[in-house]
Amino acid sequence: MGDLLDDDLEFRGGTLQLSTDPNAEDPAGSSENNTATEPKSKPSSNVNPSILSGADSLSSSTSSFADARTQEPANASAVPPQEQTVYPRYDVPFNRENIKDFFTFRKGVVENAIQECITVLLFPEDGEYLGAWLLTEITLWDNEKERIVLLTSRLVMTIKYDFIAMKQLDFKKTYLDDLDTIVIGEMVYPPSSLVPERNLRGVRLMWNKGEPLPLKMAWNPFNQDVPFITFASHPIYWHKDGEVEERSTYDMEIFAQKLQRAVESMASSSCCIHHSPIVIQSYVGVSSMLHNKTSMGFFKVRGKFSF
Incomplete structure (x- = not known):
């Protein structure tokens, strides 16, 4: 009996060993096989690069669309690090x-x-109607414009x-066959820009085959x-009460989701869809900030006048 007790105490003393190194391997396993240890692989981080350095730096296309306003699940701690996504916060434009x-x-x-635009401007040769939105167009010079899409x-x-x-004043058609890149993500400015961050997501449709803009085009307003x-959600989205279907008319995320599906369903399309930041090439932006602050790109009542 005494021998059994001694053996039991000796066994317990050999197993109660603590280590402060989280990567330390099991000492019992290492004693059994000292020559066949394998290094642990480190999980790769899934970071979407910016398009500032060109189209080649974009992340690969994803088949599922992620909405930035989706709440993080309660069991997010159980999700592996490479599958977790950090979404930018939204700044609500204007007030009630x-x-x-x-x-x-x-x-x-x-x-x-x-309804008027659909009746007057769309023809059978334009393809199957998929949806309509009122969105904000972000121009090359970072000016916001109210547009039906x-x-x-x-x-x-x-x-x-x-x-x-x-x-209707003017319209422009962009054919899906001509698109070579679609970027969905947060709108950011170059590192040297003095313009405050937007904290807003958008979608950019591109057909320049990754080529940079010529100077005569980039500097001609x-x-x-x-x-x-480039499109973003209309400001009304954050203030419109009612059903989700009604608010979706002003929602860039819904438009981008349906656009992605339309492009992916086209056998002839070679367009690549990426989820990464959208760089707005604005460095000082005094005129655009004044334009956007006064909402000159939107039709509204301005004192005794309306324009």
């Missing part, structure tokens, strides 16, 4: 009182305008619409041939 000055905030205005199985139509006179277009 200012948003009421927008003509598009009035009931029925956007719906009637979209129609999506079909063949094209994206961007429409400048007068919401005061209720008439009146140039209309920029080979990409």
Whole structure:
């Protein structure tokens, strides 16, 4: 009996060993096989690079679309590090009182305008109708513009619409076959930029085959041939009450999701879809900040005037 007790104590003393090194291997396992130890592989980090350095630095396409406003699940600690995604926070544009000055905030205005554009501008040869939105276009010079966007199985139509006179002013068709890159992600500025961060996500449609913009195009504010277009959610999205379907009309995320599906369903398309930051080449941005602060790109009541 005494021998059994001594053996038991000796066994326990050999197993109660603590180590402060989290990577330390089991001492019992190492004593059994000292020559066949394998180094542990380190999990690779899934970091989406910026498009600032060019199209080659973009992350690979993903088949699933991630909404930045989705709450992190309660069991997020159980998700491996390489599968966790950190989304940027949103800055709510304007306040409840200012948003009421927008003509598009009035009931029925956007719906009637979209229906008119669909009836007048879309034809059978434009493909199957997939959806319509009121979004914010971010121009090359970082100016925000209010635009109706129609999506079909063949094209994206961007429409400048007068919401005061209720008439279409101009439109532009971008065919999905011409797109070579679509980028979905947070909008950022170059490191040397003095412009405050937007804290806003967007989607950029590109058809320049990864080539940088010529100087005469990049520095011409009146140039209309920029080979990409950028959209963000309309400010009304954050202030519109009602059903999710009604708010989706102003939601860039829903548009980007349907655009991605439309492109992926085209057998003839060679477009690559990436989830990474969208670089806005604005360094000082005084004029654009003034333009966006006063919401000059939107139709709204401005004191005694409306424009």
